[in-house]
Amino acid sequence: MNELTKKFSRQRTLLLMSLPFVIHLIIFRYIPITGWVMAFQDYKPARPLLSQRWVGLEQFRILFSDPAFYRILRNTLAMAAIKLILGTAFSVLVAVLINETKSKWGRKSVQTISYLPHFVAWVVAANIVLNVLSPDSGPLNNLLMGLGLIKEPVLWLGEPGYFWHIIGWSHVWKECGFGAIIYLSAMTAIDPQIYEAADIDGARRLQRIRYITLPGIKATFIILLIMNIGHLLDAGFEQQYLLQNGLVQDYSEVFTIYILKYGMKMMRYSYAAAAGIFKSVVSIILIFSANRLAARMGEETLI
Numbered sequence: 001m002n003e004l005t006k007k008f009s010r011q012r013t014l015l016l017m018s019l020p021f022v023i024h025l026i027i028f029r030y031i032p033i034t035g036w037v038m039a040f041q042d043y044k045p046a047r048p049l050l051s052q053r054w055v056g057l058e059q060f061r062i063l064f065s066d067p068a069f070y071r072i073l074r075n076t077l078a079m080a081a082i083k084l085i086l087g088t089a090f091s092v093l094v095a096v097l098i099n100e101t102k103s104k105w106g107r108k109s110v111q112t113i114s115y116l117p118h119f120v121a122w123v124v125a126a127n128i129v130l131n132v133l134s135p136d137s138g139p140l141n142n143l144l145m146g147l148g149l150i151k152e153p154v155l156w157l158g159e160p161g162y163f164w165h166i167i168g169w170s171h172v173w174k175e176c177g178f179g180a181i182i183y184l185s186a187m188t189a190i191d192p193q194i195y196e197a198a199d200i201d202g203a204r205r206l207q208r209i210r211y212i213t214l215p216g217i218k219a220t221f222i223i224l225l226i227m228n229i230g231h232l233l234d235a236g237f238e239q240q241y242l243l244q245n246g247l248v249q250d251y252s253e254v255f256t257i258y259i260l261k262y263g264m265k266m267m268r269y270s271y272a273a274a275a276g277i278f279k280s281v282v283s284i285i286l287i288f289s290a291n292r293l294a295a296r297m298g299e300e301t302l303i
Contacts, residue, residue: 039273059274069275072258075164075251080235082168084228090172091179092221096209098180099187111184114177122174126242129170133157157243160251167239182224183217190216219300226294226301230287233279255279 008015034049039059041052063069094114101107117125132139135153144150156162190212198208237256244252253261255275263272295301 036273036277038270039277041270043270043273045267045269055270059270060278062271063274063278066262068258068262071250072253072255076233076235076254079164079167079240079254080232082164083171083235084232086168086172087175087179088221088225088228090176092183092214092217094176095180095183095187095217096213098184099213100205100209111177111180115181116177117174118178120174122238122242125170125174126239129166129243130157133166155247157245158247160248163243163248163251166243167236170239170243171236183220186217186220187213222294222299222301226287226290229290230283232286233283 037049038052040054040056042055042058043049043052094110098107098111098114101110120128133141133156135141135155135158138153138156140156141150141153145153156166194212195208198212203211233255235254237254237260240252240254241257244257259272259275259279262268263275291301
């Protein structure tokens with residue numbers, strides 16, 4: 001006990017610095033979990049939580065019998081997978097390109113330009129995407145028509161088959177530069193002497209990337225992949241909500257929009273709580289499954 005007290009005493013500054021974050025987690029992450037009991041009730045506002053009528057698993061039965069639920073689940077998993085694959089691939093690519101740039105000014109310029117969109121709110125970013133894809137005077141249609149690839153403007157956001165890909169590529173544009181920062185940090189931990197030895201042995205740039213850089217960030221890649229897999233049912237909200245329209249509604253709605261539309265807006269709070277529990281439980285299962293699979297393969301694990 002004395003040793004533990006000494007550790008706390010030595011690290012009291014760090015503990016005090018972390019205290020606001022711990023309080024934030026307790027207030028906004030753990031206390032709201034008590035609201036999960038609504039999923040087992042027929043919740044009516046203005047009545048005490050424990051005085052509601054209990055209905056057991058009825059809300060979950062309604063949830064799983066709703067055909068729209070499976071359509072939403074398909075959309076969520078598809079968009080999340082596209083964003084995960086494209087986002088991860090381009091974050092690594094941008095990080096490698098920046099790391100291989102010899103000019104210090106060039107590296108800083110590319111890094112700044114690539115991660116700047118991350119700080120743009122989706123309300124603004126969505127308007128940029130809408131303008132770029134506009135059938136009237138959008139740059140993309142003008143470019144393709146100028147190159148002779150299309151004869152007339154395409155209504156990109158009016159075609160259901162294009163919507164998932166638009167979500168994926170707009171996510172890459174907005175987030176890959178910021179994601180590359182983490183991989184760049186991992187690259188700085190690689191011993192420069194390894195690169196020098198490779199140069200002496202006559203290794204080319206692509207060989208250095210393949211046999212030194214990519215293996216050097218492998219642990220970071222695995223950890224981030226495990227964390228991202230745990231968020232597969234969290235494909236986003238603002239992006240889809242702002243870019244969707246009536247023509248692509250069957251392909252644009254994701255789980256968070258479903259909870260808002262069929263739960264909160266219709267005052268079906270118990271139904272929304274049941275959908276939220278399903279989302280959280282599946283996310284926990286996914287992250288533990290990915291972590292266990294990584295452990296079996298002998299890779300770095302999160303837990």
